[in-house]
Amino acid sequence: MSQHSGGLSRRRFLAGCAGALALAPLLGHGLRAEAAAPGRLRVAQYKGGDKLLLEAAGLADTPYPIDWAEFASGNLMVEAMNGGSLDLAYGSEIPPLFGFIKGARIRVVGVIKGDVNEQTVLVPKDSPIRSIADLKGKRVGYVRATTTQYYLTKMLAEIGLSFADIEAINLSVPDGAAAFRTGQLDAWAIYGYSVPLAQSNAGARVLKRANGYLSGNYLFFASPEAIADAPRHAAIADFFVRLQKAFAWRQANPERYAAALAAEIGVPVEAVLALLRNESQVRRLVPVDEAAIRSQQDVADTFLKAGVIERPVDVRPLWDGSFAAALAG
Known part of the structure; x- marks a missing residue:
């Protein structure tokens, strides 16, 4: 060896x-x-x-x-x-x-x-927001062109809402963390170790996890x-x-x-x-396979249906x- x-x-x-x-x-x-x-x-x-x-x-x-x-x-x-x-x-x-x-x-x-459990929508610990429906009209931070845009789209659509029904604010991860910590956001869609950092530093509470909305790929x-x-x-x-x-x-x-x-x-x-x-x-x-390609195709089709992208895409x-x-x- x-x-x-x-x-x-x-x-x-x-x-x-x-x-x-x-x-x-x-x-x-x-x-x-x-x-x-x-x-x-x-x-x-x-x-x-x-x-x-x-x-x-x-x-x-x-x-x-x-x-x-x-x-x-x-x-x-x-x-x-x-x-x-x-x-x-x-x-x-x-x-x-x-x-x-x-x-x-x-x-x-x-x-x-x-x-995918570490992909979450966070709210302040004392927030009156208890469901995705409560986000209507609220300031929600997310990161454009990432999972956060996708699972927010799916969660909102599930209850008959869209990005047009919230005040969606595209922020980089550091800017989102600062905005959430200082009370400039009512909710924050985020991922990874930003979640425990927000929980320990800003007292964040998990409103909803992305399990069931993301493939995990x-x-x-x-x-x-x-x-x-x-x-x-x-x-x-x-x-x-x-x-x-x-x-x-x-x-x-x-x-x-x-x-x-x-x-x-x-x-x-x-x-x-x-x-x-x-x-x-x-x-x-794992290697590239047909299931993984189909999964990303589903993402593209979802964004097309939601009007996020303008034309069909073959991935x-x-x-x-x-x-x-x-x-x-």
Whole structure:
């Protein structure tokens, strides 16, 4: 076993690069043999994200350098990737969809099956609001082109309302947190560790969770250039293998993971453990498949029906199965 036991060894990694390079003339990207050194990856993450997890699981010893960049939402990752600043990122089904509609240069290459219980509509603890119907006419913060826009659309439609019936305020995650904390919002649709932070720092109360409204699919997307470049392609494949193992470690070691994450994001360990214990499904990374494509198509069709997008969209060209073998183990 090599020292890089969490994924491909450096020797196997280089061999994978060389094999991919042999296809370069066929693929048309003109790589030469001397360019076969492991590729540097530029990877996006959320605060307390995959870098922390890989380190905690002992899987951060990659045979290629990783430049990590922290973002607050998937839509910002899409913009950065389209601008040429990222090779790999992940978010919900929604940011890649909106990016695809706008012509962003991205491709979906893997699917995280993850939690939806931490996607919530929050209200102040002493708020008289007790149901989604009570949001009519109220100031509701959300993040455009993310899950929050989608599950709010679904929750409102379920009771015969729409965004036109609330005072919907598009805010970045930091701005939303500040607005909620200072009483400028009546409710806040938000996700991730912003939820326990709001609960511990601002006394937030969960009005409604997004379980039943979201698929739980979180999509890894890559730039076409990174997919076509043999060293970066091999690096992404290795990264995915490591992340699969890291998710398994997280499941087996919730206390150790919670302690590391709590220190990173500044919330009590018990707040993190509460979220982990309440997850809607075990977190895992799987290949692209037809069910995942259909799920995102359902999202596009829902937004079309709600008038959020203006024309029908076929999402299939957005998806790329290049990493199916690595993700299948």
